[in-house]
Amino acid sequence: MRHGDKINNLGRTASHRKALLKNLACELINHKRITTTLAKAKALRTFIEPLITKSKDNTTHQRRVVFSYLQNKEAVTELFGPIAEKVGGRPGGYTRIIKLGIRVGDNAETAMIELVDYNEIYGKGKGEVKEAAKKTRRGGSRKKAAGEETAAPAEETASEEKSAKKAAK
Known part of the structure; x- marks a missing residue:
């Protein structure tokens, strides 16, 4: 055994x-x-x-x-x-x-x-900057969800500006 x-x-x-x-x-x-x-x-x-x-x-x-x-x-x-x-x-x-x-x-x-x-295929790309490890708790999901909703429109406008500049060239 x-x-x-x-x-x-x-x-x-x-x-x-x-x-x-x-x-x-x-x-x-x-x-x-x-x-x-x-x-x-x-x-x-x-x-x-x-x-x-x-x-x-x-x-x-x-x-x-x-x-x-x-x-x-x-x-x-x-x-x-x-x-x-x-x-x-x-x-x-x-x-x-x-x-x-x-x-x-x-x-x-x-x-x-x-x-x-x-491994660049599964992981993040070479150009991205790594952040320090964050300690997370399950109880903080409401705050995180509220923060993502406010950040998402700003990212979309930035990507739209980049695509407009490329189209202008």
């Missing part, structure tokens, strides 16, 4: 599994997107998300803790540099898993795991 055994062993010994996750995490940090099996992607998510959270606090101690997991100086530098800047305002959920179907050779479910802030 496997009561209370929540870790996916991936058919490997503990040392092999640790090495596998370390290598997958380094490749994900370097390439921002990798394709692997669905089980490995789910295991990688639980491995790398705490490391990305640690990278938000750029201290020597946090760098050493992350380095003890990854054992790769380039990956640690990349994680604490550009990646930490992009995910600074995000309170979690740094990765996205997209199922790709089955692999022809062994019928394994494949998936793509990527860093959320590095």
Whole structure:
């Protein structure tokens, strides 16, 4: 029986599994997107998300803790540099898993795991400025709805002015 055994062993010994996750995490940090099996992607998510959270606090101690997991100086530098800047305002959920179907050779479910802030298709465009994370409460919906009604006509008039200028040219 496997009561209370929540870790996916991936058919490997503990040392092999640790090495596998370390290598997958380094490749994900370097390439921002990798394709692997669905089980490995789910295991990688639980491995790398705490490391990305640690990278938000750029201290020597946090760098050493992350380095003890990854054992790769380039990956640690990349994680604490550009990646930490992009995910600074995000309170979690740094990765996205997209199922790709089955692999022809062994019928394994494949998936793509990527860093959320590095995908321009699903995320916001490059030109947009990110705002700081806002704390929201469910009770504030009436105030927010009233604010949107007043802001909507101003946005429509601005877009109409832009289209009029384009038509004049």
